[in-house]
Structures are given as structure tokens and as C-alpha cells.
Amino acid sequence: MDVLIRYGFSIEEIQNMMDTNILIHTISDKDIAKLLELLNQEGCSRNEIKNITITNPFYFNQSDESIIHLFSTLRKIGFHSLKYLIDMNPYLLNLKSEDILSIYQEMKKKGVQDKEILDYIQYQYLV
């Protein structure tokens, strides 16, 4: 948890995250740092990263590969900037790339346009 303290999370915030996600204590600082860095690379500010991970501490259960894959799929379907998307719904980070593709393909089959699909993913509360 040192990496979270160095990042600026308070002890209370970390404790709340650990109470919500009991698996956090099993995750190494190295893995936590990688996941924080992935959000940083998407342009998320420190405060945005804090909000994202405080709201969704289960983000830390994901592997960096699955998050990279998720981000790549989101880009593939048309998102340019992911930081607003993630900040508006941090739980999106718990979805797998296949989940996004499945939503996209289902909506395409129904004739929904790409722009509307992106709006749906961004503005609907997908959990």
C-alpha cells in the first residue's frame, strides 16, 4: 500500500478501499503502480485517478494486460479520449474487452449507428 500513500491517498481512503475490495491487500505495489500508470497514460489527472480508484477499488484486481486490451478495444470502436469515459463511469474498468465488443456487436446488429453506440457506452451506467 506504500505506492498508494506515495500517490497521495490518505490512510482513511486506503482503508475504505480495502474494506470494499478485500483482495486489495493481496495485490503487490508493483501491480498497483502499473495500473495507476495506465490511467496516467490516458491523461487522467491525479485527482481523477483518485476518484476513479476510490469509486472502483476493484480496478486493482484487473491485470494490466486486460486493461490495455480493454483500452485498445474502446479505441478500436471509436473512442479517442478515454479519460472522460473512465471518470464518468469508473466501473467500466471492471468490464472485459469482450464485454465491450459484445455490446458493440449487439447494437450494430440492431442497426444502431457507431456514434450512438459510443454515446450509450459513455452515458449509460454500465456496470
Add this chain to the structure above:
Amino acid sequence: MFLEFMLSIGFLEEDVIQIMNTYPLNQTLDSTLLFNTKNLYHYLQRNSFSNKEFISIIKIIPQIIIMSIENIKLKILDLGDLGFRKLEAFQMIKNDPYILEYSNIKIKNRMKKLFEIGFDSISIHDIILTDTKILSYDINKVSKRFLYLEEYGYKKENISYILATCPELIHRTISSLENQLRRFQEMGFLKNDIIHITSDLPGVLLWNEEMVETQFNDFLEYGFMEKEIIQIIRKIPILLKENYFQTVLDKLKNLEKIGFSRIDTISMVNQNPYLLLYSTLSISSKVEEIRNISFSKDDVLHLLRENPLLFGYDIHTIEDRLSFLVSFFSKEEIVKRPQLLRYNVTLLQNRFQLLKDYHSFQDREDLFLMDSSFYQKYPNLRRD
């Protein structure tokens, strides 16, 4: 003398007699037996063996009494070469004392076979540590179960984790595994859900029908519909953990105590199942924190009811968003439109700036348009 010592540490007389009649102990002098046993007893005690564990080992493998402590230490070192720490090696001895008789080659070969079946090295280590007797099981039994789960749709790494966490599954028949998985499908879970849930919570595969139904019934009694329960459990398999519902019930009651009706509580959980994982303290604190930003209690309840994502938000984020929104909306309007608090402040600020720079900013609602609508109305604006 040997008998007295053994009785003094808790052996039954008939057990000691049986031990003394075992070859080659029956060829060993009483004084030697006593000396060796005392040494062994004290050595294992120093390494955290209880009397009960010591008795169990000797009953299973009495010959250990004439094994020198040095040989046992060498075995611990040998297991160290295979990646097992000293404490782990002692745990393995407790699990299966016969490991003291296995050569490293035998153990290595078994580890190699498990690797060939599809286990990863971490799971191999874990499964031997948890169920040391796997070193002597019929390997085909292990292989068949692994293959069955693979054919069902599990990935190898999940199967490794499942069998390492719940080695008892290796002793279940394939048809009992089939029945368990079918039971979940009959409840309404899709195959992918079952794989996801049981990969997170392998113990569920050991549950009997009654245990599964009990968990479901607890939710049904509260007022959730079956379809809703499936959705919730899909997201949070840990809710199926035995007796976890009592914890969940406390949280649901806490929400009612704060002022939400049961129907509202169910609705909020359906919108945000993760709400069931926040502590009662953090939920109560969030309500107070939002109240402290000058909302009335009714307003706070309304905001959270309509936008349960707010339960998880950092209060500073809510404050920042509110500070921006009050430039355009009154607090009453914000309360009526809780979804406004979802918007990222930078996004709104960028849009506001763009509209100010390129168009005369007229309609505050433009800030909150979905992307496609925003860029349809202002096609010349650069994307954020």
C-alpha cells in the same frame, strides 16, 4: 519408558502398542525408541507441531521415529530446492507424512506431470501445499477433471486456480461436477457467468443444492427478483460466499435506516451492485459528507437514489463538480438532475471554453449533450 513417554504426550495405549509392533520399530531397543522419539518430538515442536499433529504423523508413519533428524532436515532442504520454504515443507509433512519417504525425483516428476496437464507453476506449488497427497493420487483422475473443465469452457489458468484452491474437486466425480454446473444453468446463469463466478469463488462448485438455494432465497426474501439476483451475482460472485448474506443484509438494513425505502434500496443495488461491498460506515459517512455541502437530507437521499454511483465518489470530486455546476444551475435544479454530477469537470470546462471562443455561449444544456449530439451541433469544434 517409551510407552510412558508416548502416553504422557497423549497417545492411547493401544496405538503405542501398534506402533511398537511395526517393523522395524519392533526390532529396535526401547531406549533407542525413547531417545529418537524425544528428539523428534522436540524438533517438531520447535517447528510448530502440536501434540495432536505429532501423534497423527507417528500413527500414519511410525517408521519416522527411526529416521534421524538430520535426514528430516535434508528432506526440508530438498523440498526447498523444489521451491517450498521451510514452513511450507513442515505444513506438507503435516498434510502427508509420507512425503518424508518420497524422493525429490518422484516429487519433481509429479510436478512435471501436473505441468503437462496444464497447471501453471504457481498453482502446482499451491496445490501440493494444500493437498500434499496429490503427490500420490492417480494422475489420470487429476487429468480427467482438468480436461472436463477445459472442455466446459474454462481457461487453463482458471482451472489451475480452481483446483489449487479447492483440491477436493479432484475427488468429485465428473458427473457430480456436471450436475453442479447444470444446476447453476437451471437457475438462470449463462455458461460464461458460471465460469466467471466459479473462477472467482471455486468453493461454490462444492456446494450442495440446498446451500445454493439458501443464498438465493435470502435475496428473494428481501425483495429482489430472480433475474436481478443473477445480474448482481454475475458482477459480485463473492455474494455467494457462505453466510455472506448476513453481511449484505446488515448493509441493506443500514440503507433503510438512513432513510431509503426497501424499494429504493433494491433499485439502487440493481443500478450499482457494488454498493453491497461498501462498508456501512463509508455509506453513512458519504451521506453526511454530501449533507455538509449544504444539501438537505431529503436532497441527499434523492441524489443518491437517482445516482447511486455517488456513493463511491470521493467527496472532493463531488465538491469540484458542484462548484462548476452552480455557475449554471441552482442547487434545486442540480438535485432534480443528479446525473449532472456524473460529468467530468474538465470535459465541461473544455466545452464551455470552446463554446465561448468559437460561438457565443447561449445554452447551458449544450455542455451536457452526448458527444455525438454536441459535435453534430458544433461540427467545426475540435474534439476534446
